[in-house]
């Protein structure tokens with residue numbers, strides 16, 4: 001008995017104190033550099049006139065439609081709205097099934113409660129009880145969760161623009177970069193892809209195939225090489241050849257690994273050093289992700305100062321409500337939605353189109 | 366970070382603690398908290414409903430009314446129910462009498478199938494088998510290349526041919542037979558459960574190789590959709606087990622419960638890290654704690670921050686690093702760590718604690734003994750246990766109400782631990798930092 005206890009305690013003490021110190025150190029530097037990053041982003045945004053070529057992009061916007069991504073979510077909402085229109089707001093069953101529908105979309109308990117209470121209050125004030133007023137109150141509440149932010153992808157006035165794509169393992173970073181590469185190439189921009197995922201086996205090969213498909217250049221290194229140096233080399237190459245932009249792929253990393261998050265900080269610093277102009281740090285969230293997505297968004301925002309979200313795999317049966325929760329909490333807009341594995345399966349996101357598609361009833365559709 | 370369930374209960378329980386019985390309203394409020402915790406842990410809403418009903422049935426009954434601490438009773442009931450719902454009979458891997466044993470891996474895109482396939486191959490190798498990996502993901506760019514690299518790291522051969530995934534799988538099995546490998550693991554492309562064409566393809570693969578085991582690979586971070594995915598894959602393939610990946614993150618992993626619930630098949634393996642060896646059989650009790658928010662490192666850190674005295678902990682850590690950690694420090698730190706709660710609970714939150722210790726039945730009363738023994742030592746003895754000989758040993762045993770054998774065991778264990786700490790790089794000054802000054806100082810103290 002004593003044996004076990006001594007071993008257990010010493011282990012405990014060693015591990016607990018290590019965790020404790022690491023977490024304390026980690027946290028303070030995290031907040032410091034996190035706010036520095038945010039500060040810097042703000043300043044730069046003001047100092048530089050950032051040129052946007054949204055028109056060009058939407059002109060070449062891929063044929064995919066947000067409806068392609070929402071077929072499943074629409075089904076559950078339209079069923080709900082169907083019953084709602086025939087009912088009244090005094091019907092508790094309707095509110096319960098609304099709660100269930102929202103929770104099943106991975107919106108999370110907090111926002112679900114917020115939407116429901118907000119709608120209830122609004123209806124009480126208006127004194128209405130009919131189902132269609134209920135439906136529009138809900139739509140309004142959902143609309144209010146989206147931040148009032150610019151959703152256009154930003155380019156810098158001077159070349160090269162740099163976009164950094166980050167996220168946990170397997171969410172669709174590399175594929176999204178392939179799609180982005182196709183998108184900007186269609187605009188006549190010349191791109192170099194930076195294969196800064198030097199960790200995962202064959203990650204650079206995967207990106208290289210996307211580079212070939214989309215006519216982009218690529219900079220890659222050996223497995224295990226310093227990712228920052230790959231980004232650096234890409235920027236040098238872009239500057240030397242007069243390319244318009246660099247899109248950097250990064251290794252998937254769990255936000256709980258502090259060494260990897262530090263690596264990301266370093267990557268960001270490299271990506272914003274002259275002659276580069278870092279205008280986007282895009283966090284990729286997988287639509288199947290549950291409540292952990294919020295923690296991911298928080299941690300990546302702290303480490304890399306994200307400017308936008310890409311919600312992928314919306315073509316599946318998952319509804320992706322976690323992206324909305326992340327947008328609401330962090331004030332960082334969803335900019336793009338992935339709805340398939342092909343180069344043109346990437347959509348520019350618009351909250352109104354999204355809600356239209358989501359909430360149109362069976363007969364509108 | 367979400368509040369953990371323990372915190373939430375704390376509030377409710379402070380209200381109801383000491384009460385002989387819980388009113389229905391009080392039970393309701395506890396169950397509401399449990400529901401919230403489960404939903405935040407990504408357990409499917411429908412599954413949560415069933416679960417709560419079952420807990421309610423078990424807690425409102427006679428037994429609750431009779432129990433001394435109803436609150437504890439509720440927690441226990443929830444934990445037991447959860448462990449039960451996650452567990453049940455475990456999948457025992459048996460091998461085909463006519464090799465090879467065929468394993469098929471399936472799942473959504475990006476869940477970690479390829480890595481899990483390689484990890485499973487390594488696991489089979491450690492069981493004394495000779496696996497072959499078959500790359501039938503011909504969809505994602507460079508997927509086969511990735512499998513080849515991982516196979517190389519696991520020292521397991523990899524087979525693949527371009528073209529059709531069904532044919533690749535079939536020739537993979539033939540290849541295994543030809544070169545005498547006794548296990549074949551077939552990696553397939555990620556696919557959406559609503560993609561009829563690709564679901565038909567994977568069931569064609571299954572039909573043509575008749576796998577002995579079909580595993581659904583599920584990402585621990587998956588949300589409410591886990592049930593749909595699991596149901597569809599189960600219909601197309603008839604699953605034998607689940608592999609849960611990315612458990613090294615901080616996702617609660619409520620999907621484990623959802624999937625177990627709809628498929629009715631056990632979670633078989635968990636993948637807990639980036640290294641190929643980070644792969645283990647599944648333990649339902651650990652998962653139950655994690656889902657309830659009672660078993661993760663972040664909780665532990667938060668708890669440590671809340672309860673530990675910063676200065677004392679830092680001092681202890683410094684002494685550990687400096688190789689000066691003696692019984693005095695041990696006592697002091699032990700009292701600190703004890704504040705964090707029952708030893709077993711704290712241990713269960715730590716990753717990487719050896720199974721023997723995690724599963725050992727730790728009697729908290731024994732702790733008191735350890736404390737008493739150390740307290741009965743003089744300062745000099747604590748600093749330098751080597752001086753504790755026969756007569757001192759007897760005095761300490763008497764003083765602490767234990768035996769000399771117990772004192773001896775404690776001393777020996779502590780010494781071994783010091784050695785271990787040193788080898789872990791915790792206990793001794795690192796060579797680069799070693800200064801003559803420090804070494805002298807250490808010697809002086811020893812004398």
Ligand SMILES: Nc1nc2c(ncn2[C@@H]2O[C@H](COP(=O)(O)OP(=O)(O)OP(=O)(O)O)[C@@H](O)[C@H]2O)c(=O)[nH]1
Pocket residue numbers: 167168169170171172173174175176197200203250251252253312313314315316337338339340341345474475505555557
């Ligand atoms: N159906 C669907 N699949 C997608 C989408 N985006 C990516 N995928 C698939 O998801 C899988 C993982 O995508 P990757 O691009 O390799 O993900 P990653 O984040 O780069 O992964 P790591 O680098 O390993 O962390 C691939 O099979 C992709 O084809 C999407 O919008 N819809």
Ligand SMILES: [Mg+2]
Pocket residue numbers: 173174175197203249250251252
């Ligand atoms: Mg990638």
